[in-house]
Ligand code: ADP
């Protein structure tokens with residue numbers, strides 16, 4: 001078995017506001033090995049995005065243990081978490097999250113310019129050209145996001161996620177804003193990246209895309225329910241198709 005990239009034990013997340021507490025995650029145990037392609041399905045509001053945010057150190061769990069590459073990360077300070085996130089994790093969101101005022105090139109270069117490791121101008125040019133060519137967007141480097149189609153914007157967002165060669169790619173409904181042709185193209189890129197060794201963990205509503213994963217997880221009410229348990233199968237199917 002390959003190295004463990006990520007290990008979560010009994011992770012909970014409670015969002016508290018003045019009026020109410022929302023138990024978004026209720027004890028998630030999850031181990032992801034290098035090279036896996038995980039898909040996560042489940043109905044709206046079951047905690048999928050919360051789980052990805054905690055995995056990617058964008059948010060802290062309320063309780064539980066969490067290791068990335070063998071290092072405990074559940075109790076890191078914000079700046080330490082940002083460092084680990086920068087070095088090891090790439091994010092792709094449904095809404096692309098590109099900055100309209102910047103060119104494609106500058107959007108993709110941004111993580112390197114902000115990283116503490118210090119990159120030379122030449123290094124940045126090389127890395128940006130490389131990831132843009134991986135998603136076949138090198139010819140659009142000088143365009144702005146609003147001059148591109150949704151599918152092209154998502155490819156740029158994938159390039160930005162790949163800059164710095166993250167060991168784990170976290171992907172939240174990547175095809176949600178795309179038609180099926182562009183959705184298929186984005187999934188093909190993710191599949192190729194995985195075949196070249198990148199570990200991928202992807203939330204999707206689309207059963208076809210979930211089936212492309214090497215392991216399928218189903219989340220319900222903040223808990224992972226195993227697809228292998230036959231007594232849950234009808235429930236699982238229902239959750240996955242919403
Ligand atoms: P999913 O991605 O599966 O649709 P989320 O992880 O976004 O689900 O949300 C899980 C639950 O937590 C939902 O009930 C949602 O309303 C709640 N929630 C998510 N983010 C917040 C937040 N920042 N503050 C309060 N409640 C939140």
Ligand code: MG
Nearest residue numbers: 048049050172
């Ligand atoms: Mg979500």
